Amino acid sequence: MSDIDLRRRNFLKTSLGAAAVAIAPGMLLFDAAHGKSEAASSKVRWGMLIDTNQCKSGCDDCVNACNRENGLSGGTGPTDSQWIRKIEIRDVGSGRELSLPMMCQHCEHPPCVDVCPTKASFRRADGIVLVDRHLCIGCRYCMMACPYKARSFVHEPLHDQNPDVPRGKGTVEACTLCVHRVDQGLQPACAEACPNKAILFGDLNDTDSEISIKIRSVASVQVRADLGLNTGIRYQGL
Amino acid sequence: MYFKNRLYWALLAAGGLVVMAGLYAVYLMEHHGHIVTGMNNQIVWGIPHVFAIFLIVAASGVLNIASIGSVFGKPSYKARAPLAGLLSIAMLAGGLTVLMLDLGRPDRIIIAATHYNATSMFAWNVLLYSGMFALVIVYLWTMMERRMNPWNKSAGLAVFGWRFILTTGTGLIFAFLTARQAYGSALLPPLFIVLSFAWGLAVFHVAQTVIYAWNEKKLDPAILQRKKNLLGIFVISSLYMVAAYHLTNLYFAHLTGFERFILLDGDIYPGLFWWGYLVLGNLLPLALIYWPGLCKTSCVLTASLLVISGAFALLYVFIIGGQAYPLNIFPGHEVSSSFGDGQIAAYHPSLPEFLLGFGGLAIAFIITMIGMHVFDFMPQDKSYIAD
Numbered sequence: 001m002s003d004i005d006l007r008r009r010n011f012l013k014t015s016l017g018a019a020a021v022a023i024a025p026g027m028l029l030f031d032a033a034h035g036k037s038e039a040a041s042s043k044v045r046w047g048m049l050i051d052t053n054q055c056k057s058g059c060d061d062c063v064n065a066c067n068r069e070n071g072l073s074g075g076t077g078p079t080d081s082q083w084i085r086k087i088e089i090r091d092v093g094s095g096r097e098l099s100l101p102m103m104c105q106h107c108e109h110p111p112c113v114d115v116c117p118t119k120a121s122f123r124r125a126d127g128i129v130l131v132d133r134h135l136c137i138g139c140r141y142c143m144m145a146c147p148y149k150a151r152s153f154v155h156e157p158l159h160d161q162n163p164d165v166p167r168g169k170g171t172v173e174a175c176t177l178c179v180h181r182v183d184q185g186l187q188p189a190c191a192e193a194c195p196n197k198a199i200l201f202g203d204l205n206d207t208d209s210e211i212s213i214k215i216r217s218v219a220s221v222q223v224r225a226d227l228g229l230n231t232g233i234r235y236q237g238l
Numbered sequence: 239m240y241f242k243n244r245l246y247w248a249l250l251a252a253g254g255l256v257v258m259a260g261l262y263a264v265y266l267m268e269h270h271g272h273i274v275t276g277m278n279n280q281i282v283w284g285i286p287h288v289f290a291i292f293l294i295v296a297a298s299g300v301l302n303i304a305s306i307g308s309v310f311g312k313p314s315y316k317a318r319a320p321l322a323g324l325l326s327i328a329m330l331a332g333g334l335t336v337l338m339l340d341l342g343r344p345d346r347i348i349i350a351a352t353h354y355n356a357t358s359m360f361a362w363n364v365l366l367y368s369g370m371f372a373l374v375i376v377y378l379w380t381m382m383e384r385r386m387n388p389w390n391k392s393a394g395l396a397v398f399g400w401r402f403i404l405t406t407g408t409g410l411i412f413a414f415l416t417a418r419q420a421y422g423s424a425l426l427p428p429l430f431i432v433l434s435f436a437w438g439l440a441v442f443h444v445a446q447t448v449i450y451a452w453n454e455k456k457l458d459p460a461i462l463q464r465k466k467n468l469l470g471i472f473v474i475s476s477l478y479m480v481a482a483y484h485l486t487n488l489y490f491a492h493l494t495g496f497e498r499f500i501l502l503d504g505d506i507y508p509g510l511f512w513w514g515y516l517v518l519g520n521l522l523p524l525a526l527i528y529w530p531g532l533c534k535t536s537c538v539l540t541a542s543l544l545v546i547s548g549a550f551a552l553l554y555v556f557i558i559g560g561q562a563y564p565l566n567i568f569p570g571h572e573v574s575s576s577f578g579d580g581q582i583a584a585y586h587p588s589l590p591e592f593l594l595g596f597g598g599l600a601i602a603f604i605i606t607m608i609g610m611h612v613f614d615f616m617p618q619d620k621s622y623i624a625d
Contacts, residue, residue, distance in 0.1 A: 076576040078278035078584070087575040089568050102567070102575070111416055117360035118353045135349055138342015140282040141360050147417030149565050149577065153282060153342060155273040169271050170342030223567060227416055 042125040046177055047204040047232035048191065049211050049220055050100060054198035057099035060086050065193030066103075069178060071162035081152035081167075083175040084190055098238065101190065101199070104129055104150040104175035105223060106232035112142035112151065121172075127204075127232050128177045136171040143172060147224050150174050177232075204232065242452070246611060253604040260597015263590035264339045272342065275591045280583035281561045286340040288553045289595030292437065293333030293602060294367070294408055295430055296549070297326045298401040299438020304377070305401075308394025314461050317617040318446070319394075323378045324609045325445055325602075326438075327371065332602035334367055336594055359410045366404045373397050382613065405431045412560075419496035420560025425486065429479040436472035437549045443469065443542035445606065446617070447535055453616055457535065461619065466538050470527040473545060477520050480552070492569065499563045500555060505582060507559035510551045519548010558585055 066084045067074040076082065084103040090096070106129045112121045113129065120135035121142050131142075131151075143151045151174040158167055164180040167173055178188035186192075191199040202211030220234040266274045277284040300322050307316030338344055355361045377397045380390040409427030416422050443465065450457050484501065487493040500507050523541035526532060562583045567573065573580035609615060 078280060078578065079273055081279075082577045085575045085577040085579075087568075087573050087579050089571040089573045091571055093570065102579075114357045115359065115414065116355055117358040117364065118349045119355045120349075120353075135346075135353055136343065137346045137349055139360060140342070141358070141411075143279070143282045144418065144421075144561075145415055147565065148567060149280075149579070152279050153272065155278070156271045168343075170268075172342070224417065 040124045040126040040128070043205060044125075045127040045204040045232065046182060047106065047127065047202065047211060047234065048177075048188075049200045049202075049214055049234045049236055051196075051198045051200070052098045052100045052235055052237040054196040055099050055101065055194075056196065057088060057097070059099075059195070061193045061195055062086075062101050062190035062199065065189040066175070069162070069181070069189035070165045070176075071158075071160065071167070079153075079155040081154060081173060083150075083152065083173070100235060100238070102148060102150070102223075103190075103233070104146075104177070105148050105229070106175075106177060108230035108232070110229065111145040111147065115141045115145040117141065124179075128179050128182070129174075130176055130179065131172055131174065133166055133168045133171050133173075136168075138170040138172065140172060146174075147227055147229070246607070250604065250607055253600045253607065256600035257597050257604065259593045260339075260595075260600065263593035263597065264344075266590050267340070267594070268344070274588060276585055276587040277591070278583075278585075280578045281558060281585040283557055283561065284585060285587040285591040286336050286594045286598075287557055288550060289598050290333045290336040290340070291408065291557065292549055292553055293329045293336070293598055295405060295434045296437040296441050297329035297333060298370075298405045298408075298431075299434030299436070300325045300329065300442050301374070301397060301401050302435050302438055303442055304394065305398040308377075308391060309398050314458075314464065314619060317619050318442070320378060320381050320613075321445065321449070321610075321615045321617060322442060323374050323381070324606060324613075324615050325441060326374050327378075328602040328605035328609065329441070330367060330370060330374075331605055332598040332600075335601055336598035339594060359407060359414050363404075363407045363411065366400070366407045370397075370400055370404050373400050401434075402431065405434045412556075417565060418560060419487075419493055419563060419566065420500075420556065423483065423486075425479070425483050429476075429483055432472070432476045432479045433549070433552075436469065436476045436545055439465070439469050439472055440542040440545035440549075443538055444546070447539045447542075449610060449616060450535075455616075458619055462535065462538060466527055466541075469538070469541065469545070470524060473520055473524055473527070477516075480515075492566070496563050499582070500559050504559065505562065507555050507562070510559075511555045514551025515548045515555065518544055519551055520545075523548075561585075 063082075063084050063086060064074070066072065070083060072081050072083060084101050087100055087102045089098050089100070106127055108123075108127065110121070110123055110129050113123050116122075117139060118135045118137055120132045120137070121129070122132060123129050138153065140153055143149075143153060151172050153172050154167060154169045157169050161167055165176070178186070178190075181188060187201045188199075191201040200211050200214060202209040204212060204215070206212055215234060218236050220236045221238050222229075222231045222234060223238075225231075275284060303315050303322040304319035304326075306312050307319040338347055341347065350361065350364050373393070373396055377390075377393040380386040380393045406427040409430035412421040413424060413426040414422070446457070446465075484497060488497045498504075500511060502508055523544045526537050526541040526544075562585060564573075564578070564580050564582065567579065
């Protein structure tokens with residue numbers, strides 16, 4: 001009887017050892033590949049202040065930089081993805097003209113996140129609104145809900161994607177605020193590419209950050225502030 | 239009899255062919271992407287949604303017949319409750335199939351059950367639609383199985399409540415869209431409920447006419463008269479709700495541009511609204527219903543078919559016209575961009591979209607055909623009508 005018990009114990013020990021040996025390299029490689037990843041913190045609220053006085057009509061350097069960075073085709077057909085676009089606006093009363101970039105406004109209360117049936121649209125703790133491409137079923141309800149028309153649906157198969165920016169046919173996508181760059185301590189591609197430094201990126205929660213200091217000193221607005229979404233993107237000179 | 243049997247299989251095969259064509263459209267959409275449809279980043283919901291929402295709304299409304307029978311105890315309606323239940327299940331199945339197969343990733347549909355977002359009306363509707371299926375099946379069981387008859391009233395009440403919530407949910411899909419001029423109105427859920435009454439009853443009339451003709455029976459003129467009048471009341475009520483929706487919009491200065499677009503000068507939408515919805519879908523059926531001396535089966539059938547075509551016209555204007563009008567991102571400004579800002583969005587529905595939509599109708603048709611063939615859904619009226 002005890003002979004059988006011993007055999008069973010040995011078997012269990014060997015199995016556990018074998019399992020550990022099998023899993024350990026994978027765990028180590030996973031750690032090596034990802035480094036020590038820190039979760040996004042709600043102490044930070046990433047945002048942008050866009051100075052429309054500095055944004056030049058006809059210049060689309062930010063759009064091109066976004067397309068390059070995120071592997072978008074740059075097409076402007078009705079089915080092409082546009083994560084950021086230049087809008088020319090003209091005040092009907094005064095005739096004042098402005099040019100400005102429009103993209104996901106990274107709302108604090110994003111309608112896209114509210115309506116998404118599968119929680120594919122989500123807001124990271126640091127305020128960046130993203131789409132989980134593994135959860136998106138492509139219902140496009142978020143596109144109906146977005147007040148800024150910031151989202152695009154991938155209508156065709158994709159080729160030559162940027163490995164840092166996975167995309168997928170049949171899913172919805174939008175500006176990620178270049179989350180892959182932000183997590184490395186870099187600026188979003190559009191902010192970096194703007195020749196007039198019209199796009200100021202930073203932490204809205206840090207009272208000493210350049211963006212917070214500027215928002216305190218100049219007049220800035222949120223687009224469709226009446227909707228009460230508290231956007232992370234602010235506009236100056238609008 | 240031999241001829242009818244052949245005709246049954248021929249009709250079933252024809253329905254099957256349409257379903258196959260719909261599935262081929264799904265294959266095209268999944269293989270090539272939604273590029274093969276007319277939908278784009280401005281018109282994100284198209285023809286499939288018009289078909290799906292019609293089917294789902296009518297599936298709820300057709301149960302009115304059953305409710306009047308089971309909840310309010312009218313015998314001539316109670317005799318028709320099983321047929322109403324069958325039609326409801328059939329249309330719900332057809333509509334949901336279209337909605338599901340139009341997804342960008344229908345292969346991931348299970349995620350809708352595993353990752354549930356309680357703030358999403360779509361997520362709620364997943365529960366409401368599947369609950370409706372289950373409830374209507376139980377309801378049919380309580381009607382068709384003698385031992386279950388005592389539960390019929392309770393099941394009828396449950397279905398009655400559930401379908402109100404379900405159609406409220408369908409209306410809320412649009413009512414919760416905060417920024418779009420066409421939607422975001424608390425009037426939409428009750429509007430959808432009243433529309434469902436008219437559309438559901440119209441579908442019921444068509445099915446009832448066919449089933450009576452098939453069985454070479456004649457509907458009691460008194461019953462026809464009652465159902466005809468009911469359709470008239472539902473059509474007038476829905477017209478009132480649609481008018482209230484547009485009139486309130488017209489009163490708000492920030493929405494007059496949108497109303498002008500839908501009612502006056504926007505592409506094909508005003509034509510579809512006035513001629514398709516109002517004249518064909520309302521005025522003509524009302525004339526057929528209320529014209530003195532016109533109470534024939536063919537007359538009611540024509541009125542019902544017209545109400546159904548008016549439904550499609552209204553949904554096209556509501557869903558596609560509502561998206562075609564540009565979002566007002568910068569109130570008080572003229573805007574232009576490479577992404578259609580400030581522009582009326584163009585939409586040219588493609589063949590695969592229609593195939594998918596008709597595929598949904600065909601699914602409803604096949605389920606109804608098989609249901610009527612296998613079970614006895616023929617309304618059994620007593621010679622004396624008490625109500």
